[in-house]
Amino acid sequence: MQKTNEASQPSEYEKKKANFLVRTFWTFVMIGLFFGALFSGHIYIIMCITIVQIVSFKEVIAIASVPSRARQLRPTKSLNWYWLVTTMYFLYGETVIYYFKHIVLVDRVLLPLATHHRFISFVLYVIGFVFFVANLKSGHLKFQFTNFAWTHMALYLIVVQAHFVMNNVFEGMIWFFLPASLVICNDIFAYICGITFGRTQLIQVSPKKTVEGFVGAWIMTVLWGIMLTNVLMRSKYFICPVNDLGSNIFTGLECDPNPAFLKQTYTLPDLFFLPEGTNFSLTFEPMQFHSMVLASFASLIAPFGGFFASGLKRTFKIKDFGDSIPGHGGMTDRMDCQFIMGFFAFIYYQTFVAQHKLNYGNVMELAITGLSLDEQMELVKGLSKYLENQGVLNSEVSYQPLTSCSL
Amino acid sequence: MQKTNEASQPSEYEKKKANFLVRTFWTFVMIGLFFGALFSGHIYIIMCITIVQIVSFKEVIAIASVPSRARQLRPTKSLNWYWLVTTMYFLYGETVIYYFKHIVLVDRVLLPLATHHRFISFVLYVIGFVFFVANLKSGHLKFQFTNFAWTHMALYLIVVQAHFVMNNVFEGMIWFFLPASLVICNDIFAYICGITFGRTQLIQVSPKKTVEGFVGAWIMTVLWGIMLTNVLMRSKYFICPVNDLGSNIFTGLECDPNPAFLKQTYTLPDLFFLPEGTNFSLTFEPMQFHSMVLASFASLIAPFGGFFASGLKRTFKIKDFGDSIPGHGGMTDRMDCQFIMGFFAFIYYQTFVAQHKLNYGNVMELAITGLSLDEQMELVKGLSKYLENQGVLNSEVSYQPLTSCSL
Numbered sequence: 001m002q003k004t005n006e007a008s009q010p011s012e013y014e015k016k017k018a019n020f021l022v023r024t025f026w027t028f029v030m031i032g033l034f035f036g037a038l039f040s041g042h043i044y045i046i047m048c049i050t051i052v053q054i055v056s057f058k059e060v061i062a063i064a065s066v067p068s069r070a071r072q073l074r075p076t077k078s079l080n081w082y083w084l085v086t087t088m089y090f091l092y093g094e095t096v097i098y099y100f101k102h103i104v105l106v107d108r109v110l111l112p113l114a115t116h117h118r119f120i121s122f123v124l125y126v127i128g129f130v131f132f133v134a135n136l137k138s139g140h141l142k143f144q145f146t147n148f149a150w151t152h153m154a155l156y157l158i159v160v161q162a163h164f165v166m167n168n169v170f171e172g173m174i175w176f177f178l179p180a181s182l183v184i185c186n187d188i189f190a191y192i193c194g195i196t197f198g199r200t201q202l203i204q205v206s207p208k209k210t211v212e213g214f215v216g217a218w219i220m221t222v223l224w225g226i227m228l229t230n231v232l233m234r235s236k237y238f239i240c241p242v243n244d245l246g247s248n249i250f251t252g253l254e255c256d257p258n259p260a261f262l263k264q265t266y267t268l269p270d271l272f273f274l275p276e277g278t279n280f281s282l283t284f285e286p287m288q289f290h291s292m293v294l295a296s297f298a299s300l301i302a303p304f305g306g307f308f309a310s311g312l313k314r315t316f317k318i319k320d321f322g323d324s325i326p327g328h329g330g331m332t333d334r335m336d337c338q339f340i341m342g343f344f345a346f347i348y349y350q351t352f353v354a355q356h357k358l359n360y361g362n363v364m365e366l367a368i369t370g371l372s373l374d375e376q377m378e379l380v381k382g383l384s385k386y387l388e389n390q391g392v393l394n395s396e397v398s399y400q401p402l403t404s405c406s407l
Numbered sequence: 408m409q410k411t412n413e414a415s416q417p418s419e420y421e422k423k424k425a426n427f428l429v430r431t432f433w434t435f436v437m438i439g440l441f442f443g444a445l446f447s448g449h450i451y452i453i454m455c456i457t458i459v460q461i462v463s464f465k466e467v468i469a470i471a472s473v474p475s476r477a478r479q480l481r482p483t484k485s486l487n488w489y490w491l492v493t494t495m496y497f498l499y500g501e502t503v504i505y506y507f508k509h510i511v512l513v514d515r516v517l518l519p520l521a522t523h524h525r526f527i528s529f530v531l532y533v534i535g536f537v538f539f540v541a542n543l544k545s546g547h548l549k550f551q552f553t554n555f556a557w558t559h560m561a562l563y564l565i566v567v568q569a570h571f572v573m574n575n576v577f578e579g580m581i582w583f584f585l586p587a588s589l590v591i592c593n594d595i596f597a598y599i600c601g602i603t604f605g606r607t608q609l610i611q612v613s614p615k616k617t618v619e620g621f622v623g624a625w626i627m628t629v630l631w632g633i634m635l636t637n638v639l640m641r642s643k644y645f646i647c648p649v650n651d652l653g654s655n656i657f658t659g660l661e662c663d664p665n666p667a668f669l670k671q672t673y674t675l676p677d678l679f680f681l682p683e684g685t686n687f688s689l690t691f692e693p694m695q696f697h698s699m700v701l702a703s704f705a706s707l708i709a710p711f712g713g714f715f716a717s718g719l720k721r722t723f724k725i726k727d728f729g730d731s732i733p734g735h736g737g738m739t740d741r742m743d744c745q746f747i748m749g750f751f752a753f754i755y756y757q758t759f760v761a762q763h764k765l766n767y768g769n770v771m772e773l774a775i776t777g778l779s780l781d782e783q784m785e786l787v788k789g790l791s792k793y794l795e796n797q798g799v800l801n802s803e804v805s806y807q808p809l810t811s812c813s814l
Contacts, residue, residue: 119758141722315548351526360782
């Protein structure tokens with residue numbers, strides 16, 4: 001093997017060039033696919049995230065499995081996929097129930113799946129757990145437990161975090177696209193600033209990262225965030241939550257924009273050194289402030305997701321997580337900082353931006369899960385009457401009395 | 408060492424006797440403390456669970472840490488405790504906010520902590536994560552990552568599950584005490600039935616467990632569950648959710664009991680082989696049925712938590728998880744089946760028993776104050792459709808279209 005390597009030394013340059021071409025080609029393919037999905041509609045982006053999470057999961061569990069032993073333990077391998085399916089069933093279910101209450105709760109087939117969702121997921125998980133324990137084999141215990149812990153780690157770091165990224169998509173495309181692009185922008189400028197000014201090493205696990213690259217990329221990412229936010233805010237397709245799954249960039253979306261996207265004037269309190277009566281005020285969209293926070297997270301914290309991944313690779317003495325993307329290495333190598341970024345964007349959005357406005361879906365859920373049939377009937381009658389009084393409804397609601405409880 | 412052992416052989420019996428006495432003494436101390444806490448009030452039981460979870464966490468992380476290396480890596484040890492504190496802050500906060508909304512949400516100091524709780528927890532977690540990555544040292548990577556995965560495993564298996572046990576306490580003492588006692592009862596009878604009838608080995612990791620013990624204990628646990636439920640249901644201290652934290656067994660609690668605790672008559676549909684007109688009906692509290700489900704879980708599934716723990720002990724070639732309880736070994740050895748049982752009890756309660764106390768008035772108020780007329784109309788239509796599907800409503804809802812001005 002080494003001999004062939006030496007013999008082919010003259011073509012080293014050729015190889016690098018070929019690799020560069022492959023890499024560039026696939027970079028454009030990925031960018032094309034990504035923007036294609038982004039503009040085609042939310043469902044396509046969800047599909048992309050699903051593929052990314054499955055491929056990343058596959059890569060991460062693969063590096064820890066010792067193939068020689070794994071071959072004798074086929075159940076272990078099947079079990080890894082079973083955990084993935086169970087976790088995805090649970091998380092996708094949660095999302096679907098939360099965002100599509102109004103569809104799920106009136107459907108006769110889906111309703112029991114929705115009201116028992118957590119119980120069903122728990123039962124599925126417990127089946128896997130019992131199967132795992134029943135298949136423990138002395139002599140393989142260490143491998144089996146390591147595999148168990150490792151798979152749960154991967155589920156938590158990849159699948160759970162990807163779930164929040166999907167929720168971001170449903171809250172409005174900007175909450176997915178802005179954070180993702182901030183991370184990519186930061187990555188690029190950390191490289192550019194690093195090779196231009198880089199001197200001081202930043203962290204032990206990643207020797208190529210420099211303090212200069214880190215700081216320079218932060219500044220550039222904040223500027224990029226402000227610019228991009230400015231552009232995206234003009235499009236309701238980006239700022240509206242998904243109220244219509246069939247929408248794309250051409251059909252657009254309609255909604256009353258969240259106040260974060262509306263210009264506000266902030267007046268600074270009179271400063272003691274200014275002459276009285278001087279007003280100092282700033283007018284901008286609160287979203288610009290949020291964008292700066294997200295850009296700072298993408299620059300200062302998210303890279304640690306990447307360092308974490310580098311550390312893992314060093315631990316297992318591998319260069320890449322896999323070869324899912326020709327010329328780029330594994331999917332996980334490209335996505336390592338995206339997961340924690342998406343998680344942060346989700347929590348930040350929910351805490352500081354989301355308006356917990358009631359809508360028809362919320363109230364419907366409350367009524368169906370929280371009230372008895374009798375009370376629900378009362379509600380329909382009461383509300384119908386109220387609407388009649390408002391002059392918008394003519395209703396004739398007749399109801400059969402419930403027969404004495406027939407189990 | 409071996410020599411002394413041989414020399415002291417005659418006193419082997421003495422040692423066993425001494426150990427038996429210590430074990431019996433501490434069994435009674437534990438039982439005394441447990442019932443003392445149980446009758447003194449919910450806060451004391453919460454304190455017990457907190458101590459149990461901290462001690463178990465300490466034991467589980469201790470077995471995986473390789474002391475020789477850990478000594479050079481002091482941050483790793485501190486970090487384990489930091490994760491524990493962060494997780495507990497998050498979970499206790501969630502519980503307090505959920506059950507004490509009426510206090511938390513009107514308090515000026517607590518309100519911002521409540522509304523930003525998840526964000527604060529996330530920030531605390533991220534600080535730990537960054538600290539972990541920044542302290543990665545080449546040469547120790549494998550140990551550090553193993554430690555990271557292991558600690559997260561322990562957090563998930565112990566701390567998260569203990570959180571659900573605490574929620575059970577708040578939902579009513581019976582939801583904590585019944586499942587816990589079912590597991591203990593099952594443990595005892597698995598031992599008794601095992602040594603009496605045991606022949607067939609059940610599972611490879613625990614050679615002493617037999618099929619006969621497993622089945623015999625199931626029958627006894629179900630019977631015990633029915634008896635205990637019958638007794639506990641008479642006391643409102645056990646069946647009421649905590650609406651007064653100062654209550655104990657003497658002051659009691661007051662509430663309208665959940666319908667699960669009220670007798671109901673179930674009529675079986677006429678069976679074809681019975682003469683017409685024969686009525687076959689059963690009257691019992693639905694809680695008795697729930698109790699049988701819980702007892703079956705405690706007998707058939709929860710033991711796998713114990714097998715899991717046995718497997719772990721074998722992997723690390725240790726006999727016990729520690730020596731926290733004199734004569735008994737570690738806390739984790741006694742609690743291994745309790746965690747998954749508590750988790751199941753929580754999910755089961757939430758899915759099949761909990762009444763989300765809402766009434767027609769609340770929902771009506773929400774709908775009228777929080778929804779637009781259009782949405783109210785949607786609600787009436789959606790709910791009517793739902794009630795039609797349930798077969799209790801024949802509705803003829805016709806509505807006049809909204810005129811453009813009346814929004």
